[in-house]
Amino acid sequence: MSVPESVDAAAPEAAHEPAGASPLGVERELTGHPGVDVHLARLAEVDHLPADGHLEVYEDVHRGLRAELTSLDAHPAPRPYENRS
Known part of the structure; x- marks a missing residue:
């Protein structure tokens, strides 16, 4: 069996080009807690970032949600009127 000599060496590399950023289409629902909703809204930023930029946003959102919890x-x-010492 012989291999054709006209094999384009660049073709396999072109097949592995990263795809551009595209929205995931995940619906985000409001929780009713403004602090939590602000952090969850940041997740929409990843729709416009390449995959290698997602981690930074996810980690920041995670830190924010942990702080809220x-x-x-x-x-x-204690309020002034609750201090009964």
Whole structure:
């Protein structure tokens, strides 16, 4: 069996060119918590980024959501009229 001599060496590389950014079409629903909704809205940015730019956005959103959850566990400072020492 012989291999044709006219094999284009650039053709396999062209087949592996990264695709351009395209929206994933994922619907985002509001949660009713403004702090959470702001972070989730940032996920729309990845629709306009190549795949190698997604990680930075995902990590930032994750940090923001963790901060929101942590703030729920924080005890609010007592109000002046609640301080009964």
